[in-house]
Amino acid sequence: MKVGLFIPCYVDQFYPGAAIATLQLLEKLGVDVSYPPNQTCCGQPMANSGFEHLTGSCNRLFIKNFADFDYIVCPSGSCVLHIKHHLHSENNEAEAAAMRGKVYELVEFMTDILKVKTLNAEFPFKVGLHQSCHGQRGLYLSQMTELVAPAFSKPRQLLNMVKDLEIMPLDRPDECCGFGGTFCVAEEAVSVKMGQDRVTDHLNNGVDYITSPDLSCLMHMEGILHRRGSKVKVIHIAEILNGKRNQDKP
Amino acid sequence: MSSRGKILATVSKNQPAYSQLPDISFLKGDDDNTVARFIDTLTTIGGKVILVETIADVRFLLLDELNNHARKVTTVPLLGDMMEMVNKRLHDPHTMENIDYAVIEADLAVAENGAVWVTEDKLFTRVLPFITQHLAVIVKAGNVVPTMHEAYQKIGDSTYGFGTFIAGPSKTADIEQSLVLGAHGARSLTVFLLS
């Protein structure tokens, strides 16, 4: 199987380490993975702001870059959810539909397609797991506290394979961090308050690192942690699963 | 066109394609320990349950209780000699304003929420269970059903001018979520459960 690596625009520009970790992790798992260099953005920032009608060119580029792969894998729940729901083509809707079925977020790709059972990674730290909403409630990466249904968690499943990693419990395990796309600046006061509360929950529960399958949430929480002068760091789940100590510096 | 005509015309035009009504007969409660669960639930929500064997036991317990109250009424014939009897609709319900203690009957109780079901024919005057300061209800243990599904099966298509489920004393938590028992309805609810 040929896998196309889809890297969110802001990860490409600001968090290349997470993208490198994703690539290396997939390579280690024996996946034939490559990165189409002309990709840009999934279109979500416009769509969530009410401008879905402007995402035609993003859609076209996406289809053009990723048409020939068996799977498209991306280290971001929200971007994957957007593509799954909103990738359309004016000329070839059947092709867009097929692609919507082939796009996977990294964690679910590892648990559901690759069916990973062991990982060669260690991370001897206390870790807070942030359940990003789009990944959790949108892609159903893990059970949500709203439903009366059996518990499960794909991110946790993978983190449990990492040596010496301790997942710390949280007071509110799946509350939103408040990033929300353009919400983070359009409703700055509420966005920041939500982020502050998330960060405080993690700090109160003694974490060394906050991890998540979604860097947008982490970027927002990191901004708050830095401003607070906290020693707690954020780290994308790919970097932990890849064995942080072995990765190349960007 | 009247408003009625306009509304119905727009509704007819705009309503979506017909969607089948689901069968709800598969929804049922668990028959285990219904009485115990009823007692537990009603007690948790601020009501009181007293298990008795016969109506004579109720009479015995009431002897003491009634001394605490000025005006006491009942709709239950077997208690009619102990207190004021209400057996027909009052012309003016306002005259019930000073009732302190009222004893009524219910034919149905629900374990999952501690509620009893009373209808107008048993109340005679609708305001009675609300206007009294304290309310007592006599229910047979055999008439406790597990959930609202069984309750509505029992109610069936009976006709009533008014009926109500009463689950515990009136209450409010509107002031900073502090639970206060005794809002506008009865301040207390006691169920005499006849085995």
Next chain:
Amino acid sequence: MTGNKDHAALAEVFNKDENRVDWHDETLWFIRKKRDLAVKKIDNWEELRETASQIKNNVLSNLSNYLQEFEAKASANGVIVHWAADAAEHNRIVLDLLKQQGITQMVKSKSMLTEECHLNEHLEANGINVIDSDLGERIVQLAKEMPSHIVLPCIHKKKEEIGELFHEHLGTPAGNADPQFLTETARQHLRDVFLTRRAALTGVNFAIAETGEFVVCTNEGNADMGAHLADIHIASMGIEKIIPERKHLSVFLRLLTRSATGQPITTYSSHFSKPREGKEMHIILVDNGRSIQLGREDFRNSLKCIRCGACMNTCPVYRRSGGHSYHYAISGPIGAILAPNLDMEKYADLPFASTLCGSCSNVCPVKIDIHDQLYKWRQVIVQKGYAPTAKKVSMQAMANVLGSSWKYHVAGKAARTVMHLAPFAVNNKFNPWYKHRDMPEVPERSFGEWYKINRNK
């Protein structure tokens, strides 16, 4: 009260008092947790939600017939049925009914529909004194405010503030903020109101097409105290409150209060079929935009709402902005998908007051796809031209850059270079992100650049 301010501006004001926001947020989260405890006791809770959802889907698809069936059955029971196309007509009908009987005072129990219609203002302006009998509603009435939550009207008020209101208006001792004492005061004060009012108005939780009866749920018993002592009982109802058969109440009454407050049921669930002998019972079926919403394929499911408020309790934005930030009778997630139907320009801000986290849709007892509708309203509002110009311009620019590979790479590199060489260009007060958050660090290379070097492709 709110002037021209939108949700973001009002929420910013709300957030100036962080302790108060924490208090508001924790109170509502506590109610969400009570809801969780209650629903987890019902093994087949999700089946119950699905059943309720399907019943409501059927109702919307057959609404015209059900309304006529309800009218026929209620009328046969001696209930007088009125139809109001809009809020003004509803208010006129109520006023006329009171004037006909020479009534100048009315007691009212909770009805969000009457808030939507601004009934109290209309009646007061026409010489009718209205007293809200629900404790929370009485409190906001004394404070001259709108309720901030559809189930917990004064959840935004602290007990000291309530104590002050009661001291000013009901003569309680200054400084007394004891909930027990204040509730007892309200009991005495309102008891007198119940005993003297000849007219009582209630809302309607559910109306049964099969039998013509309607159900009113309260914890306080205020709807009953009003209705059973009055000469005329008026019930105001949105046309979407219909359910097909009496037995369906078993589904909805099991879902409603558990979702709302975590209680298994309200203290009173009163079923009204016929007026008391010699008295009058009226029901007003109100449209006020509902028939229009019914025609909106993407948004009609919002009419399934049973007004439980669970969406508000779980919404992380609502909890940190308060109901008044939504400047509409019905706030929170459900308000945001109902209001634009009535006035898209006035309420254009509401669907954007969300991160689309999806919590609301998953607590909704009738499975309204609230967060999907929030997304879809955003598209409609922008298409209709209600987006701010600055946003339109920046979105167009973003689409332009992100839709082209070379432009994206150039822009990305430029942004990183500026941030690296001149951080003050973005680390300043003109950058809303920077107000309370640091900007991300600038890496030496983008991933694309790294890949080119390290994978030779």
